[in-house]
Amino acid sequence: MPIYEYRCGQCEKHFDATQSVHVRVEDTVCPHCHAQSATRLLSSCTTQVKGTRKPGFAEMKAYSMLDERMDKFAKLPPIMGKRATPDTIPPSDPSTDGIQEN
Template identity: 65%
Template structure:
């Protein structure tokens, strides 16, 4: 059950009360003057995350797995032929190879 902070309307005494979430603030009795009619005040609260899930945990784990797979992939031998370093000319299409001689192109 949550702890709420109250201020009495009659004597302005501030106090805390452990109540159900469904309890009405108007029915809360002041411990100092024993009168009904307290006002619930806004206050800070603390929360605790239980378990292994923390914000961002799944995303961090996914990126770690991706990086690990990419490292393994870079160490594999090429599927066919020799591995060639890609140059900027290859990417722009300027270094396109001419068709072999003796063929109609």
């Protein structure tokens, strides 16, 4: 569930709340004064801070996908290795390697 940051309109304290996306802002109760006048803060830094506290699921998924991709790479035949033989390398400047010129 997403974590939202709120500012209480009653006591003006900031607090976090892990809520369903279906929960309305006006239903959010301040943990300090129990007023229902919180304002949801939409700061980008909120997600960053929560991300460090709670190791990102998306991040871990990305890492596992990267591992998968590297695994596939390792199983591929060494095409690049074959192309790198001296016979097939065009006599071009190494700095233009990979750039096709017309």
